[in-house]
Amino acid sequence: MQRSERFIRLVKTFVDQPxxxxxxSELSDGLDTAKSSLSEDVARIRNVLEAYGAGSIRSxxxxxxxxxxxxxxxxxxxxxxxxxxxxxLSDSSRTLPGGFLYMSDVLGDPDVLDVSGQLLATAYQxxxxxxxxxxxxxxxxxxxxxxxxxxxxLAIARRELRVTEGAALSIHYISGxxxxxxxxxxxxxxxxxRARALIIDDFMRAGGTAAAVKNLLSEFSAEVVGTAVLLAxxxxxxKLVEDYRALFELDPIIEGQPVTVRTHSAWMxxxxxxxx
Amino acid sequence: MQRSERFIRLVKTFVDQPxxxxxxSELSDGLDTAKSSLSEDVARIRNVLEAYGAGSIRSxxxxxxxxxxxxxxxxxxxxxxxxxxxxxLSDSSRTLPGGFLYMSDVLGDPDVLDVSGQLLATAYQxxxxxxxxxxxxxxxxxxxxxxxxxxxxLAIARRELRVTEGAALSIHYISGxxxxxxxxxxxxxxxxxRARALIIDDFMRAGGTAAAVKNLLSEFSAEVVGTAVLLAxxxxxxKLVEDYRALFELDPIIEGQPVTVRTHSAWMxxxxxxxx
Numbered sequence: 001m002q003r004s005e006r007f008i009r010l011v012k013t014f015v016d017q018p019x020x021x022x023x024x025s026e027l028s029d030g031l032d033t034a035k036s037s038l039s040e041d042v043a044r045i046r047n048v049l050e051a052y053g054a055g056s057i058r059s060x061x062x063x064x065x066x067x068x069x070x071x072x073x074x075x076x077x078x079x080x081x082x083x084x085x086x087x088x089l090s091d092s093s094r095t096l097p098g099g100f101l102y103m104s105d106v107l108g109d110p111d112v113l114d115v116s117g118q119l120l121a122t123a124y125q126x127x128x129x130x131x132x133x134x135x136x137x138x139x140x141x142x143x144x145x146x147x148x149x150x151x152x153x154l155a156i157a158r159r160e161l162r163v164t165e166g167a168a169l170s171i172h173y174i175s176g177x178x179x180x181x182x183x184x185x186x187x188x189x190x191x192x193x194r195a196r197a198l199i200i201d202d203f204m205r206a207g208g209t210a211a212a213v214k215n216l217l218s219e220f221s222a223e224v225v226g227t228a229v230l231l232a233x234x235x236x237x238x239k240l241v242e243d244y245r246a247l248f249e250l251d252p253i254i255e256g257q258p259v260t261v262r263t264h265s266a267w268m269x270x271x272x273x274x275x276x
Numbered sequence: 277m278q279r280s281e282r283f284i285r286l287v288k289t290f291v292d293q294p295x296x297x298x299x300x301s302e303l304s305d306g307l308d309t310a311k312s313s314l315s316e317d318v319a320r321i322r323n324v325l326e327a328y329g330a331g332s333i334r335s336x337x338x339x340x341x342x343x344x345x346x347x348x349x350x351x352x353x354x355x356x357x358x359x360x361x362x363x364x365l366s367d368s369s370r371t372l373p374g375g376f377l378y379m380s381d382v383l384g385d386p387d388v389l390d391v392s393g394q395l396l397a398t399a400y401q402x403x404x405x406x407x408x409x410x411x412x413x414x415x416x417x418x419x420x421x422x423x424x425x426x427x428x429x430l431a432i433a434r435r436e437l438r439v440t441e442g443a444a445l446s447i448h449y450i451s452g453x454x455x456x457x458x459x460x461x462x463x464x465x466x467x468x469x470r471a472r473a474l475i476i477d478d479f480m481r482a483g484g485t486a487a488a489v490k491n492l493l494s495e496f497s498a499e500v501v502g503t504a505v506l507l508a509x510x511x512x513x514x515k516l517v518e519d520y521r522a523l524f525e526l527d528p529i530i531e532g533q534p535v536t537v538r539t540h541s542a543w544m545x546x547x548x549x550x551x552x
Contacts, residue, residue: 004283008324011287012331016390030328048284052306102442104466108430110423114292137412138440141430144420147386154384154417164414164479166378190380203440 001032006041014045014057014069018121019151023066042067070125071118071149081115082247082263089231089248089261099253101261103231107141107202116247117145119267120200120228123245124150127225129198131155131191133217135184135209139201142230146200155190155197157213159183165190169219173212184212186220195222204232204246207239214241232264277308282317290321290333290345294397295427299342318343346401347394347425357391358523358539365507365524365537375529377537379507383417383478392523393421395543396476396504399521400426403501405474407431407467409493411460411485415477418506422476431466431473433489435459441466445495449488460492471498480508480522483515490517508540 009031013022028038046057055072059065073081085106094102106112120142129150134143135157147154160183161168170185199213210227217224232239232246247267251260285307289298304314322333331348335341349357361382370378382388396418405426410419411433423430436459437444446461475489486503493500508515508522523543527536 004279004320005324007280007283008287008321009328009330011284012291012325015288015291044280045284048281049288052285054285054288096439096442098439100440102440102463102465104432104441104463105429108423108432108466110427110429113420114424137416137432137434140413140416141420144389144417145424147384148390148421151386153381153386156380156384156413158413163372163374164376164378165380166372187378187380189378190384 397425
């Protein structure tokens, strides 16, 4: 087998499976090559990816060993993403009654989901999460995209009890935006043992929903390693959850005034991908 | 730049962006190479991928031209997926009251989502869809995964009207499993003009939900190019929608009896990826 063929197959295998531990024997499967040249190839791939900020190949410590591809969004694509989405979200035709912003198109855009998922995965790469948790409905696509790049299972908290979820734990909480008592429940089977959860949602105003998810997770004795949303409001500045990340920040919407959406400060610096 | 570096970067670019049209100038960006050698590289990548059934690079006809990566799941991975999931879903501890099967873990499993999404994307690659439509909640992750591989926007029909969806079209329908009148609504802004929708859901029994989505879409003058679910029941054999695909088939659940889940017949043959 020619070296070019090995590179094509190896890169395809890696990029198809972000954050998946692959042993050298799994990687060599079908490649008909010696382990020494395979290691050289992997090192070469790592160097090329790192050189243009497109992720890396990490060695996994421990008895099992192996390597895994860790995604990253190259600088130019990241800048284009923030510029493009800031512009799209600042469109004042998006304003809805109650100071909301129409975002369903953005939350269903495959490119937005893919880049956002990679950015959040990079930020929480070393946070040690073993499950992604979201609340239905609008945060689910972003949670799926993030779970793909962290290679973690996804658990979806429901607003109503459903027979299809089996035994579930439920809590009640007061929704900040709707000012009424709401229910949130999570299937017992959906949560891993000793869960370390990364909470993903689409939008945060005061953080009441995220705080409720945290309460619900505490009923599972789960630890929350972080909370991330696509868009958070700048006010109130003090949210009900402390350790959150937002990709974008929205100023209060005043009817007749332009909408202001900016890249959240945490993503302006070049070290934005350093994890919690 | 060495040829190995070009291969690494090109394969990464393609696999990162399934079904995205890329011009040769976009591909050559940062590669510092002549268009002729780039075309040779792309042809080489196409040959290697096709040789082991891992997708292809297609040329796009028309004035814009360009190429795109089209995903496919290699035979061995596809067989392993069907064998593994048939076994997991046949676990009788999954049975729930009312003849339901607990599937939330599977529907939140990143590997299941990724392979299922690729299989459905391959099946509908040439169906001409321009939007993926699903109904909240459990079908959303599979819809996101399919939308990623077809590079299509996702629109989520809601069970209740929500302020965040803006103006919406609603219908009422009778749910087969719950035997009561339900509402389903879809944001007007979420649908493209001249929509051609692929409906994705997690589960189908009689097909009432899918038929309701179809009715809702007809209010948008949208065409439905197909309906696909992860799991359909073998009974009733006559569903309320005709042109559907399921990855798996479930026999009626009888308490105390083993659960029978099999690979749906449409995926048993080697030509399962031929589209509608």
